[in-house]
């Protein structure tokens with residue numbers, strides 16, 4: 001583990017609980033060495049440089065974006081495979097990947113790049129949606145708590161305890177409305193969804209209704225994403241895919257980095273993105289079980 005910030009701490013905690021991966025050491029800035037790690041890590045060596053760590057099979061780079069390339073260089077030149085999750089997209093990601101690729105080839109070590117939430121897990125969803133509907137367009141709306149507001153209309157529907165709403169304008173100019181409802185106990189969710197969608201106030205807009213357990217918790221959570229892929233109408237019919245997610249981004253990033261680390265032993269030298277990895281390799285020794293459960 002390199003860097004003990006938000007993502008690093010979550011990775012380290014998960015490693016303490018994990019069975020197939022073991023935390024060998026934490027690499028920290030010199031200034032941070034004086035600050036002891038939480039008690040649970042008292043047996044874990046804390047060092048200032050990766051060269052001080054013996055026999056490791058991979059390093060999770062959890063340092064700020066600007067420091068990742070240097071940290072990657074240090075690990076790779078010491079023969080340590082890396083996993084990182086820099087928040088870069090498009091051309092910037094390609095250029096960065098190429099830089100890591102050259103280093104990784106020079107030192108004959110594998111590297112996994114962009115293995116967080118976005119880029120990372122969300123990239124896999126985006127890619128799969130586009131494979132399923134090759135002709136079409138994708139929209140990603142980041143939902144921040146602030147954009148959610150109460151909606152008196154939805155709250156008047158029988159069975160709705162609380163409701164929040166947000167709107168997004170699609171690229172074709174059409175307004176999409178996303179309504180989150182907390183229902184009274186025993187209420188039929190489909191009936192409420194139909195009632196909200198049929199309300200004259202919402203007619204003309206594309207309205208999607210999501211029942212949630214707690215509106216108060218949703219307001220607190222703040223972060224989320226709506227990823228939508230609409231296939232163009234045509235020979236393949238009109239396909240539509242929607243991913244609605246609420247999450248802690250640091251937690252998902254840490255989880256994805258650990259998941260990716262399981263694939264390191266099977267990789268050739270060079271840089272690999274999540275799209276290059278075999279999905280089954282991410283399951284490690286759970287591969288057989290995952291195949292039985294999810295295929």
Ligand SMILES: NC(=O)c1ccc[n+]([C@@H]2O[C@H](COP(=O)([O-])OP(=O)(O)OC[C@H]3O[C@@H](n4cnc5c(N)ncnc54)[C@H](OP(=O)(O)O)[C@@H]3O)[C@@H](O)[C@H]2O)c1
Pocket residue numbers: 002003004005006007008027028029032061062063064065067068085086087114115116117118119120249250253
């Ligand atoms: N792909 C995604 O969706 C996604 C999402 C979130 C984060 N990330 C990436 O994950 C990485 C870690 O993010 P984070 O939120 O955990 O960052 P953070 O909370 O700021 O922690 C970074 C840690 O890196 C260490 N560090 C080393 N050099 C540093 C420097 N010059 N200035 C400040 N800290 C330095 C520090 O740990 P020590 O004090 O122990 O040295 C610090 O606590 C970043 O590269 C970020 O881009 C990706």
